[in-house]
């Protein structure tokens with residue numbers, strides 16, 4: 001019996017987070033050959049399932065792996081990819097790394113805030129968008145960069161941003 005199977009985990013008592021998702025996460029972990037060094041992979045799975053990593057989910061992972069909650073929190077807070085707050089349907093990431101910054105990322109993010117009516121790490125009222133600022137995403141040649149989920153918009157200009165956002169609003173029938 002592997003270490004993680006030997007640990008009895010009770011599903012947290014929370015009304016907002018569906019039990020089925022905890023079950024699915026538990027199955028995912030139980031099926032791993034080893035959980036050693038797999039914390040990041042497990043957190044990715046958890047964030048895909050829940051959309052974010054609230055305290056209950058972090059504690060669930062910690063109990064399941066038999067590690068301190070602080071260790072899980074340390075990883076969650078280190079990587080900008082992970083979030084402890086619910087996100088909108090689309091995540092708009094504005095790269096604030098050096099190359100993007102030099103090419104006007106500060107103006108890009110200000111314009112995005114204006115169009116969306118939110119600050120970084122907030123969700124728009126309609127639940128469609130979350131805006132985050134991220135560190136270099138490794139495509140500096142295309143600076144400045146904005147990503148909507150995994151779609152990359154390179155050498156993006158302030159005046160293009162509204163059209164980009166409207167594309168997603170249209171897709172959702174919100175325009």
Ligand code: FES
Nearest residue numbers: 095097100136139
């Ligand atoms: S600084 Fe933005 S992609 Fe590298």
